[in-house]
Amino acid sequence: MTATATPVGEPGRLEPQTAPTARGRRLRRLVPAVAAGLSGLLLYASFPPRTLWWLALPAFAVLGRVLHGRGWKAGLGLGYLFGLGFLLPLLVWTGVEVGPGPWIALVVIEAVFVALVGAGVAAVSGRPAWPVWAAALWTAGEAARARVPFHGFPWGKIAFGQADGVFLPLAAVGGTPVLGFAVVLCGFGLYEAVRVAVEARRTGTVRRAAAVAALLGVAVPVAGAVAARPLVDDRAEDGTVTVAVIQGNVPRLGLDFNSQRRAVLDHHARETERLAAEVEAGRVARPDIVLWPENSSDIDPFTNPDARAVIDTAARAIGAPVSVGGVVERDGELFNEQILWDPAKGPVDTYDKRQIQPFGEYLPLRSLIGAINEDWTAMVRQDFSRGGEPGVFRMNGAEVGLVTCYEAAFDWAVRDTVADGARMISVPSNNATFDRSEMTYQQLAMSRVRAVEHSRTVTVPVTSGVSAIIMPDGTVTRRTGMFVADSLVQEVPLRSSRTPATQLGVLPEIALLLVAAGGLGRAVGAGLRGRRAGDT
DSSP: OOOOOOOTTOTTSHHHHHHHHHHHHHHHHHHHHHHHHHHHHHHHHTSTTSOOGGGHHHHHHHHHHHHTTOOHHHHHHHHHHHHHHHHHHHTGGGGTTTOHHHHHHHHHHHHHHHHHHHHHHHHHTTSTTHHHHHHHHHHHHHHHHTTTTTTOOOTTOGGGGOTTSTTGGGHHHHHHHHHHHHHHHHHHHHHHHHHHHHHHHHHSOOOHHHHHHHHHHHHHHHHHHHHTGGGOOOOOSSOEEEEEEEEOOOSSSSTTTTOSTTHHHHHHHHHHHHHHHHHHTTSSOOOSEEEOOTTOBOSOTTTOHHHHHHHHHHHHHHTSOEEEEEEEEETTEEEEEEEEEETTTEEEEEEEOSSOOBTTTBOTTHHHHHHHOHHHHHHSSSOBOOOOSOEEEEETTEEEEEOOGGGGGOHHHHHHHHHTTOSEEEOOBOOGGGTTSTHHHHHHHHHHHHHHHHTOOEEEOBSSSOOEEEOTTSOEEEEOOSSSOEEEEEEEEOOOOOOHHHHHTTHHHHHHHHHHHHHHHHHHHHHHHHHHHHHO
């Protein structure tokens, strides 16, 4: 019998049988990347305006599954994909008026911090109790994002997605770092519990230490939140004050919201005078204090007599001190300023915004950006200057802390105001340039977290909405719609006690950074020892 050779490539032979296997391997390699991106998208879905705060837990559980047992290089790439999945939809509002270029550039840069966290989580994932180290590394990444570049951009901190969640009381314990840490720990702990259970079922052996650590990773954050409930209190400690929040609306949406001279100011004065008429008619309680939004006076009332006259008339009509937001030029410098306007004396105090927004209120790298696109430099013709002191206005016996718009995202800016004596907080804002995007709801959630963090009433007067009054327990009791003229009047509690978060300041964040450094140091040390052992 003569043997016959099978021609190479003949249909139905060995070569075609290997093709599906090769394709399957390639597809399997894509699964972690796809899972990383989708889990980031799941985390985005947990943020306002949705109230699906609990989606953060499976998001981090999936991320833990994707990163566990991988090398730091794979963790870097997978972490970056997670960051893109999370930040691309979360920050889409940054490109509403200026196009996709700045939005994509911002996300590309911010996702680098998430990538570095991914590398760290992958490195510590083989250590005992790794969810603790991994959650601390996430906190470290948020701390870095809040500080660099250009004084930081903390938007998207995990805590800001938890205003409706069971973990919220932890904000009063250690601020946004502790709240965010607890959520991430619970998510990673959830995956570790599943992993240990699957392993036990497969092997018939339960690794008790790993099982206990996994269960504690889930149980401790929940138990901590329950234990912290007594810190959340909306009772008055220093009496009450009746506050009026004015939303005058703007004549048009977009970057040219204030292009019609004095129109924004007239809108807010008109709404204040309308409220005054309601008060005189006995239909609304008389406010003790009145709060206008950021940029509510679109021209400088110190240099424009007509603007000053309009504000004077509105303040006298309502018969209460008014906090007015204006753009003020002084000694050649431009300031985003809150002005305390007395109905009898006129302007008596000011607060200059300290944390100004890069690319919105000042332009870093102006020459480089101008070389890329001259239109972008035209949007910020003159840089704003920073204020140097916290702002607390004394208004009819109530100490009102000022945290202007973007500042609400920064822990220190809010904490300094409370430490300086604020018994309630106002967050005057202007969101007219972001159209009807999710931005205003994301910012409102920040203010709710701040209310619990420092146990203070928080008011949010916004030019175009959503304006709101928030109790010290984070509950929104009054709110407006978007792009309507409206006012909110309510009696609110004044409080002077300080939460542990206020008293401890930055210490909880430092402690978590040390935990992250310790876990990463142990992982690196173990890797080096293993490499030396392999060499011998």
